[in-house]
Amino acid sequence: MAVATAAAILAALGGVLWLAARRFVGSNVQRLHQGGDSGLMRGKTVLITGANSGLGRATAAELLRLGARVIMGCRDRERAEEAAGQLRREVCPAGGPDSEPNSGGAGELVVKELDLASLSSVRSFCQEMLQEEPRLDVLINNAGVFQCPYMKTEDGFEMQFGVNHLGHFLLTNLLLGLLKSSAPSRIVVVSSKLYKYGDINFEDLNSEQSYNKSFCYSRSKLANILFTRELARRLEGTNVTVNVLHPGIARTNLGRHIHIPLLVRPLFNLVSWAFFKTPEEGAQTSIYLASSPEVEGVSGRYFGDWKEEELLPKAMDESVARKLWDISEVMVGILK
Numbered sequence: 001m002a003v004a005t006a007a008a009i010l011a012a013l014g015g016v017l018w019l020a021a022r023r024f025v026g027s028n029v030q031r032l033h034q035g036g037d038s039g040l041m042r043g044k045t046v047l048i049t050g051a052n053s054g055l056g057r058a059t060a061a062e063l064l065r066l067g068a069r070v071i072m073g074c075r076d077r078e079r080a081e082e083a084a085g086q087l088r089r090e091v092c093p094a095g096g097p098d099s100e101p102n103s104g105g106a107g108e109l110v111v112k113e114l115d116l117a118s119l120s121s122v123r124s125f126c127q128e129m130l131q132e133e134p135r136l137d138v139l140i141n142n143a144g145v146f147q148c149p150y151m152k153t154e155d156g157f158e159m160q161f162g163v164n165h166l167g168h169f170l171l172t173n174l175l176l177g178l179l180k181s182s183a184p185s186r187i188v189v190v191s192s193k194l195y196k197y198g199d200i201n202f203e204d205l206n207s208e209q210s211y212n213k214s215f216c217y218s219r220s221k222l223a224n225i226l227f228t229r230e231l232a233r234r235l236e237g238t239n240v241t242v243n244v245l246h247p248g249i250a251r252t253n254l255g256r257h258i259h260i261p262l263l264v265r266p267l268f269n270l271v272s273w274a275f276f277k278t279p280e281e282g283a284q285t286s287i288y289l290a291s292s293p294e295v296e297g298v299s300g301r302y303f304g305d306w307k308e309e310e311l312l313p314k315a316m317d318e319s320v321a322r323k324l325w326d327i328s329e330v331m332v333g334i335l336k
C-alpha cells in the first residue's frame with residue numbers, strides 16, 4: 001500500500017515537472033521586440049479594443065513600452081483604469097501609481113469607454129475620438145466574446161456576431177477618415193483559426209432559428225477575415241493597410257463562458273498553464289502587424305506567429321465578402 005502511494009506521488013510529481021519543463025523550455029515563441037526597439041512607436045497613436053484583459057492588455061503593454069500613445073477602448077471603466085494602473089507600474093516601475101510612464105521613453109495610456117455591444121456607445125466613442133484625437137496611426141480590433149449563451153446586444157444582434165463583427169465594423173468605418181488623414185496607418189484584426197468551422201448564413205445572421213455557440217463564434221471570426229479582405233480592397237491606394245491574424249491558443253479570460261466543474265478545474269488550469277501560450281506570447285503577431293517595418297504596405301493578408309498563412313477558399317470568397325459588407329452597413333445603419 002505504502003509503495004503504491006509513493007509511486008502515485010512520484011508519478012504526479014514527475015508529471016508536474018514535465019509540464020513545467022515544457023512550459024519554460026519548450027516555448028518556441030520569441031518576443032518580437034527584445035528591448036532594442038524602444039521608441040519605435042513614439043509619436044504614434046494606437047487604439048486597442050478590449051485592452052484591459054488578455055491579448056489586448058499584453059499588446060497595450062508592449063506598444064506602450066515602444067513609445068506609443070495607447071488608447072484602451074474598454075466597456076468597463078473601472079476594470080480598464082485598474083489595468084491601466086497596473087500597466088503603468090509594469091512599464092515604468094520607477095514611477096508612482098499615478099505617474100505617466102514617460103520617463104523611460106515609454107508612451108502614454110488613455111482609457112476611453114467603448115461597449116461594442118451597443119451601437120450608440122460605438123458612435124459616442126468615435127465622436128469623442130474625432131473631437132479629441134488629432135491622429136490615429138493604428139487601430140487594433142481585438143475585443144471578443146467566445147461561446148457565450150444566447151444573448152443579444154442592445155440593438156438586437158446575436159452577441160458574438162454583434163461584438164466580434166458588427167461593433168468593430170461600425171467602429172472601423174467611423175474612424176476611417178482619421179486613419180486616412182494619419183496615413184500611412186494600419187488596421188489589425190484579431191480573428192481565430194476556428195473561422196474554419198464557420199459559415200455566413202445570410203438567412204439567419206442573428207441565429208434566431210437555431211443557436212450553436214461554437215458555430216456562432218466561428219462565424220464571427222470568419223466575418224472578421226472577410227471584412228479585412230473587403231476593406232483592404234476598398235482601401236487600395238490610400239496608404240491605410242488592414243491585416244488579420246490568429247493568435248494561437250492563449251491563456252486569457254476568453255474561456256469565461258466554458259463551464260468546467262469545480263473539481264476538475266485545477267486539472268484544466270494545469271493543462272492550460274502547460275500547453276497554452278501566455279497572453280504575451282499570444283499578442284506577438286498583433287504587435288508585429290501594428291509595429292513592424294517588415295509589413296509596411298502589406299494589406300489584406302492573414303498571419304499567425306508573424307508569418308503569412310493560407311486561407312480556406314471560403315475566407316477568400318469576394319462575393320460573400322461584398323454581400324457581408326453591404327448587409328453589415330444596413331445592420332449598423334451607415335448605408336449612404
Ligand SMILES: NC(=O)C1=CN([C@@H]2O[C@H](COP(=O)(O)OP(=O)(O)OC[C@H]3O[C@@H](n4cnc5c(N)ncnc54)[C@H](OP(=O)(O)O)[C@@H]3O)[C@@H](O)[C@H]2O)C=CC1
Pocket residue numbers: 049050051052053054055056073074075076079114115116117118142143144145146163190191192193246247248249250251252253254255282
Ligand atoms: N485566447 C485565445 O486563445 C484566442 C483569442 N482569440 C481572439 O483574441 C481576442 C482577444 O481575446 P482574449 O484576450 O483571449 O480574451 P479576454 O476575454 O481576455 O479579452 C477580451 C476582451 O474583449 C473585451 N470585450 C468583450 N465584450 C466587449 C464589448 N461588448 N465591448 C468592448 N469590449 C468587450 C473584454 O472586456 P471585459 O474584460 O470587460 O469583459 C476583454 O477586454 C478575441 O477577439 C478572441 O476572439 C482568438 C483565438 C484564440
Ligand SMILES: CC1=C(/C=C/C(C)=C/C=C/C(C)=C/C=O)C(C)(C)CCC1
Pocket residue numbers: 146191192193194249250251252254255256258260268269272
Ligand atoms: C484558459 C482556461 C480555460 C480555457 C479556455 C479556452 C479553452 C479557451 C479557448 C479559446 C479558443 C480556442 C479560442 C479560439 O478562438 C478554462 C478551461 C475555461 C479554465 C481554465 C483557464
